[in-house]
Amino acid sequence: MQGYIIDIKKVRDDDLIVTILTESQVYTCYRFYGARHSNINIGYKIDFELETNIKSTIPRLKDVIQLSFQWIFDTEKLYCWQRFIKLFHPHLKDVEAIDDFYFNLLDKLVHEMIKQNPKRAICNNYLELLDYEGRLHPDFECFLCESKITKNFSLVRSFVPTHSTCSYSRKFDKKKMEELYLNKNLILFNDSEIEYLWNILLQGL
Ligand SMILES: [Zn+2]
Structure with a gap:
């Protein structure tokens, strides 16, 4: 197997x-x-x-x-991949039987990483994982103050939405956040923003 x-x-x-x-x-x-x-x-x-x-x-x-993967000797890709895949261990702790979603997601990601920036590809696939687990929050309710977010959009661990003023975290414009939560798309995010999302992801799945 x-x-x-x-x-x-x-x-x-x-x-x-x-x-x-x-x-x-x-x-x-x-x-x-x-x-x-x-x-x-x-x-x-x-x-x-x-x-x-x-x-x-x-x-x-x-x-x-x-x-082997096509990019196995690309040290940056391998490093990002290993840091991401390690997070599955605590995430799936005490789980034995699982749906093939996880395996298939990793297979797809291996393929996407041939051409894509590894952090961008991983963050994009992470959005699919959150969606699959019902943990995306397209309602834009702030996790901290529980009121609707209409400005000062930000996000914390597990990409949970907050007001940047509540979580003292980086502010993102509304259009980008809508693309992220509603379309699971990071195309509008620049490399520095992807780096920011990547560091949030590393806090745990
Ligand atoms: Zn708030």
């Missing part, structure tokens, strides 16, 4: 606990250290098998083959 590595934890010597997001499950598995193993890292897409053993509580990861 195939999946994306969303977390790796080192345990005893060089053994690893690896968390993998597939089309239908989030698996936590154990990889014993061995020189013959292929190199694995956060964000890699892999083909793998799991071996269950009655003696251990978590399955063993084996037969790993890395499925």
Whole structure:
């Protein structure tokens, strides 16, 4: 089966606990250290098998083959990708069965990042994730004062809308915010604004 590595934890010597997001499950598995193993890292897409053993509580990861991306040697793209995909681990904590939306979103994003600026592509796909989880707020109600936002548009963690005067955060014009919340489109946002959204995204999904 195939999946994306969303977390790796080192345990005893060089053994690893690896968390993998597939089309239908989030698996936590154990990889014993061995020189013959292929190199694995956060964000890699892999083909793998799991071996269950009655003696251990978590399955063993084996037969790993890395499925490369076109941009795998582009350090900026890989860095952004890894920072984004790491956020899925706390976000999907305690989740086992999942909808294929997440896997498909990552597949689509890998493809879009061939041509697009990585932060822009990631922020755009994050809007789709928020929409899918019913967490986009096209009603423009300020999270802090609970009144309607008609000017001083801003946003905080999870792109929740606020008045810039309530959250002391960067102000965006109305047209841009409408494009973001209503059309899930960031085309009007310049690179500096994308950088700002990127830093909000890094606070957590
Ligand atoms: Zn407010």
